[in-house]
Amino acid sequence: MTGRRALLVGTLGAAAIPAPVRAQGRPPCVGPGDVAGIVLDGSGAAAGSIVTFGLAFAPGQVPRGAGLAARLAGQGPLPAQLDVVTRHRDGSARFGVVALAAPGLRRGEPAVILFTASQTRPPPLDAPALLQARHAVMEVGPPGGQPWRCDLLALASRSPGTGQGVWQAGPLAVQSRVTQAVPPAALGGITSMRLVADVTLQADGVLRVDAWLRNDIAMQRGGGRAQYDMRLLLDNRIALKAEGVSQPLYTGWGRAVTARPSGGPAPDPPHVRHDAERLADLGAIARYDRSIPVADRVLEEFGAAVAAPAWAVPLGARGITQYMPMTGGRPDIGPTTLSQAAWLISSDRRAAAYAMGQAEAAGSVPWHFWDPAADGWLDTRRWPMLWTDPRGRAPPRGLLIQVPTDTGWSTDLAHQPDLSYVPYLLTGRRAFLDGLQAQAARSVMDYWPEQRGSPDRPGPGEGFNLFRDNQVRGTAWSLRQLGGSRWATPEGDRHLAWVAAAEDGNWAWARSRIPAWTAEQGEAHGWCPPADNDDGRLYPWQQDMLASTAAAAARRGHADARAVLAWMENFIAGRFLAGDRGFNPRDGCAYALAYAPPQRNSRPHGNWARIGADTVARGWSNGGGWGSSAGYYGSWALQSLSAMIDVLGSEKARRAYAWLEAAAPPATRPESYRTDPTLSIVPRGRPRVPGAVPACVR
Known part of the structure; x- marks a missing residue:
């Protein structure tokens, strides 16, 4: 199921995660004129190093057309960039990706950064000029054979700063998405593999590539397990390498790697400590108790797991329960997972690294179904009666190629963990949004169509119904995925209209049943x-x-x-x-x-x-x-x-x-x-x- 060997350079999973200053969960003091704040824990990186993270806002705080201004508390301004991803109904920013030119901080040294809305919008980096001397090439090929080569920068530079593939476009960072089908010749005839890479150029000269090999193309002949070697070269240096990878269908794996102009991976930027209480006030998360610190031994276990060699192996489980029907008090079942809750409460970089690593490992769960004809995740718009369970049989009621049984995973709607929402919320990393959307779509498509109903049937929720004859916990966790995916998905994304209809239909159906349920249940309703x-x-x-x-x-x-x-x-x-x-x-x-x-x-x-x-x-x-x-x-x-x-x-x-x-x-x-x-x-x-x-x- 996994590659025999893997070499990862410049990634969080490649080295031990140092312990932070003893300040568990301490948020920034945000004044009445500020829209948000964070605390940075220094990593020893030079002043001006770019750090990127997600940030949520209350309605009206950052009006349409406004950006962000940042300052080091008690000192002067810092360059900042906001790329708005989702908006409130009034058009103001609800969630965005922030790039910040951080101050120079010693390892573990804290710094409070405060943000205000700003009408100043500097032009984006001149990416084509800055990319001329840089190189990013992905190689994929049969073990020991001639690889296929994809020039990521040539593809990314065709339309930098414009188009749907753009995630960031400002003075500190420009990020574009590159998507290419991997030729079957590179994979022994397999037709189901996509290369998806988010390529970022930063003002500090760092080139960042979040590269994923997604063997997830559904409803197309020729798909199956892919056997290959791969290399990702940044500026002619091997930044990522894996040999003998054996990747099942409907899975993906990826890593984020960096390169600086002088050669070698970029140093880790400062660690971002978010304000969990503020996120609860904004409705983005539940209200976690910051009065009870996470036990040191729990954080130490996270750090040890991330530093272990097994963490870097492609398609590894990284502590996720692979037999998901398993019952009991599991650390991955709840409104979020144990490691994500620990991250929110403690702000500890070890919990963050573990939770982000599990969000990467979510790609190895075989619940990713990409519909190439729709250029999006498989859903009920094109396939209203499709069931991703093997009992769905053949199209249009089942997958053309069934989910393989030799992946090492056994999935279950009633015990599915939410591995992606919180990591996406805190980092703004686009690959985590992919994972969130894929799981949300699967939460509907894996439920029996006779129970979820036909879209031709009158009444709310038909075609999406996850309440009818379902385990209550299965309804809970499937709707959790739909709600998180809807909140996170940008306007204009093909997934948004469908996931909104699915969530709305379910809650409308449940509300319509309240009178009948009340009559049946009596005083204990x-x-x-x-x-x-x-x-x-x-x-x-x-x-x-x-x-x-x-x-x-x-x-x-x-x-x-x-x-x-x-x-x-x-x-x-x-x-x-x-x-x-x-x-x-x-x-x-x-x-x-x-x-x-x-x-x-x-x-x-x-x-x-x-x-x-x-x-x-x-x-x-x-x-x-x-x-x-x-x-x-x-x-x-x-x-x-x-x-x-x-x-x-x-x-x-x-x-x-x-x-x-x-x-x-x-x-x-x-x-x-x-x-x-x-x-x-x-x-x-x-x-x-x-x-x-x-x-x-x-």
Whole structure:
């Protein structure tokens, strides 16, 4: 499945990641006139080194046509560039890629950088002139044979600063995308390989190439496993090399490498520390608890993994669970992954390197289906009844070439991790957006068409329906992918209209079902019906998973998702407040509840007392302890209550949160969150350790 040998030069995965200054999670002190701020941790790079990252904004902060001005806190201005990727409804910037000429900082030395909106828009670099003396060539060929050569700069320089392939175009950085089909002769006749490279020229003279070999072309004959050697040469130096790569169909792998004019890879730029609290205020992420630092040993394990030789091997899993149907408390399942949560809370460069490495490794999961006729990811517009499962058989209801069974991966919608959204949000790296979009499209195409419905059928969500007869957690994680992809996708991208329709249709369908579900569920209403009713069993933690996704969509302004979340409040909060109605509040986070009699397709009990009594009768109750809540079920409940307090201002959720926090079920004490911060989510102004929130840096 992987290459025998790999040499990576100038990449984050090639060397040990040094520990930062002990300032976990300290954000910048942002003044009233500033639109954003970051903290840089020095790497020893020279003044003027360009660092690139993603930045989100509130509506109106950066109006259409405006750019960014940057300054070193307490000192003078710094050159900065903003390339807007997405906009709010008023036309102001919502998310953009920022390039900054960093000050000279010693390794580990912090510096606060503050940003304001600016009407000054300097012209972009003269890329053609600066590229004349540079070289970037990709070579791909059969092992030991004559390679195919692709001159990346010749292709990138044809239209620098213009066209849909451009990602950055300013005075500090110009980035263009190069896409080429790899000739079958270079791959033993395989027709499914694309070369996708994002080529960036920076004002500091650094040439950066984010090169990917994507063996993902679907619905075309001749696709299959590709066997090859490859080299990427920057300025006639081998920057990336892999021999004996054996790459399955529907996968991709890539690395970002650099070269400076004097030769050799560029030094690492300063590390960017983002303000997670501000990102939560903007609705971009959940509100993570900064009062509980990530355990040192967790960060050390991240650093050791990134420094290990296995990390650099093409198509490696990098700690991602390859058998995704595996159940249990996994570090990659949640609103985001453990390493991404650790990155947001700690700002530690080791967590960042690990999370970014896993976002790269997401390319090796065989869920990338590129439709060459549409020049985009496979979706229901051209293939309304297609199913990427092998049971879909032949087109138009199945793939022309089925997903191979010898990849080492087993995917599952109900256990899919979100490996790309947060890394894309914090870095603005376009390859991570590719991964996010591919997974979102697959989240629909891998669901049985008879259940997701036909677009010809009347009613909301038909053709996209991920609620109907699905595991609730499968609905939650598929909608999580759709929502993140929609938020991140630029205007004009072919993927946007489809993913928006898919997300909108699902939440509209769920909202339309609220009256019927309420009537069926009675006073305990507020839960999404499970996929089947074999024995009347309801898993409350799966409802918490769905609530986390509804809250994420509601934070981004989705009215139907907000309505669904508000309806769920009656169950999510009420299960901890129904003690006077005959229901044990400790069972609110039990593994399972008896919502109906054990006979197949029984009607729901309809009130808390019957649910409580039947749960006790079947031996599922916690009684006076937590025997049925071993694991992370209490922390799942706390995060969904936190979201309802934050998004809805729910007083009912506040009371339930206070009770559950005081009751302290397993995995909800600070020491648990130190080693697994995946669900370390709190309401605004309610840290678990008051007084321990890190002060901002001036």
